[in-house]
Amino acid sequence: MxxxxxxxxxxxxxxxxxxxxxxxxxxxxxxxxxxxxxxxxxxxxxxxxxxxxxxxxxxxxxxxVEEAALTRLLAVTDAVLPLGASRVQLLVDVTHGIAGALRGDVVLRAGFELSGEVSRVPRVDLREQWRRWVEETLEQAAAGGELRPGVAAGDAGGAVVAATVGFEVLGARDAEWLSASTVTRFWGLLLPTLVPAALLADLEVGGTHPL
The missing domain is CATH 1.10.10.60 (Homeodomain-like)
Structure with a gap:
């Protein structure tokens, strides 16, 4: 050439x-x-x-735009989990990472918005990609004994996806919905219902590191 x-x-x-x-x-x-x-x-x-x-x-x-947004989404969700690390903590960290990326990255934000656009069929449905990742992570957490007895991974996944996609939609008009403090308060409320008390103290609702 x-x-x-x-x-x-x-x-x-x-x-x-x-x-x-x-x-x-x-x-x-x-x-x-x-x-x-x-x-x-x-x-x-x-x-x-x-x-x-x-x-x-x-x-x-x-x-x-959707394909470019998917690359950005995967850059956050494909975080390498240290050996022995908690799957629930990974979920908390990635949720903080997604919120931060949505605040600052218009391509990722538009990709998520296009997933909800009823006038077209998405080629890449970012909300569906997010749902699958959340549910798989919680299934792995359940298999590792990280969820309370009686808590179904699917039910927990539904609650997390509904809340986080809600933050994404509301954040389009008010960035406070995507703030670190909003995500931290959400996890502070939800984690005691998901995680055994013996494991709860080891979890950081504000995230352990920036993704």
Whole structure:
């Protein structure tokens, strides 16, 4: 590959990334149904022709935003668990990580919002991806004896997903719903109903480290 070709490829990749971020910002601000390609291309600083070179239509742009958002989601949920570490603590930590990422990353935020958009079928449903991760983590916690007797992993997962997706939806209008203090208070309320008293003292509701 010639140097000229490499420069063209790099420029095309930068343009595509700029369009994805601009689409996320417009979707986040205006909502997918009313967002216009003209507004997206203008925000990205490119022509409509350049936009259509990369994306056939608004639906293709939405798919690309979702895929980029999934990469960001997996970067948080794929945290390596230290040997012997608590699965419940991992869930608490990742929940804090997701809330922080939603506050600061418009691509992730738009990806979650697109999952709830009724006017289109999502290619990547981030809320469903999150639900599966939460439920799998709680099933592993139950298998390791980290949940109270009688607490079903599925029931616990439903409560966590409902609350955290609720924080995500409400946080679109009021960032306080995605604050560390909100997530900490949620876990302070929920953990005593999920975890045996002997294990509760070892858990940090505010998270053990930034993800």
């Amino acid at each position: 010639t140097e000229h070709s490499m420069v063209k490829q790099e420029r095309a990749a930068r343009t595509r990334d700029a369009l994805i971020r601009s689409a996320a910002e417009v979707f986040d601000r205006e909502g997918f149904p009313v967002a216009s390609l003209a507004a997206i291309s203008s925000l990205a600083g490119v022509s409509n022709g350049a936009l259509h070179f990369h994306f056939a239509n608004k639906a293709a742009l939405a798919d690309a």
